Amino acid sequence: MPFRFLEHIATADVAFESWGETLEELFVSSAAALLATMVHEPEQVLRSREVRIDLENEELDLLLFAFLNELVFLKDARGILLHGERVMITEQEGLLRLEALVRGERIDPSRHRFLVEVKAVTLHRLAVVNEGGQWRATVVLDV
Template identity: 50%
Template sequence: MPYRYLEEIATADTAFEATGSTLEEVFTAAADALLNTMTADVTGIAPEETTTFETHNAELDLLLFDVLNELVFLKDAKRLLLRIQSIAFSHDKEMYRAKITARGERIDPARHRLLVDVKAVTLHRFSLEETEHGWKACVVLDI
């Protein structure tokens, strides 16, 4: 699993570290860590519905922040539990851009082992950095 939960950072909430050899991998791992906070069985989420969204930000770390926030939004607004299928990144002079394709299914308490709801993605100790082996992100979620 390219993410692990960090115990010592967030007393009342949840923190995780996600890794990947590419930017797409670390974004995908972070999205799975977010999903795994809300439901126990990430791999059991069936790819029944496809949704796409685009986001942009002048800062690369805040692009990840925006993507995770959009997934939290879709969980409430569309009741969708989503995994990232693919990401097309682009970068022009001032902006990092990501076009996300995500797949998943509607929340069904009868079938999904639901855990806790995520209120928000926070910027507390939020980081995205390039490492020797690829990329690493640290995220704290408000529960």
């Protein structure tokens, strides 16, 4: 599992650390942690629907913030639970661009048992770093 929950960071919210060999793997791992925070068995969320996400930001941590908040928005606005499937991050003239393909399905209360309702990703302790050639992120979710 490319993430772990951090119980000592936030007592009223949920925090996790995610990692990957590449930035793209880090973003996919972070999406997996978000989904695992929300539903009991994220592997039960079918990958039958495809959504494309395009985002830009000058800061890497804020790009991750926007990506995860977009997944929360899609859950709330369209009723879709999503897996991070494929992410591509490029840089041009100091601007980071994310192109992501996410897959999932509409929320089905008979199959998707929610653990907590994630309201948003917070900026509290948000960090994206490269340590020893591995990308790591710390994320706190408002629940």
